[in-house]
């Protein structure tokens with residue numbers, strides 16, 4: 001999975017922000033207007049799931065109507081939007097995916113996103129080491 005990079009220009013063309021106006025680091029924590037985005041994502045059920053991201057100040061709330069989302073798990077639909085890899089988007093608002101991803105680095109969930117990304121990278125590295133170790137063991141057992 002490609003690493004999620006913080007966008008260089010978080011205000012660029014994003015709904016609810018003043019386009020072209022860069023925020024200085026001192027103003028990063030200022031109040032920004034609430035923004036809500038909703039996506040319809042076709043999953044395994046007949047009805048598409050409703051995946052919603054709401055931003056208010058530094059708070060990000062994200063919900064999904066899928067079974068995992070209903071029980072409070074970080075479902076693949078919300079993670080797909082966070083990572084920028086969405087399968088089955090059926091709503092006509094792909095541009096909003098970019099807007100959501102641009103907003104995330106300024107929110108309270110960003111450090112958890114980075115932690116998850118780091119853990120996923122560690123897991124991928126561990127899987128690669130296991131594969132190499134298994135091949136080495138297989139070679140050693142042949143003779």
Ligand SMILES: [Zn+2]
Nearest residue numbers: 064066075077
């Ligand atoms: Zn979901």
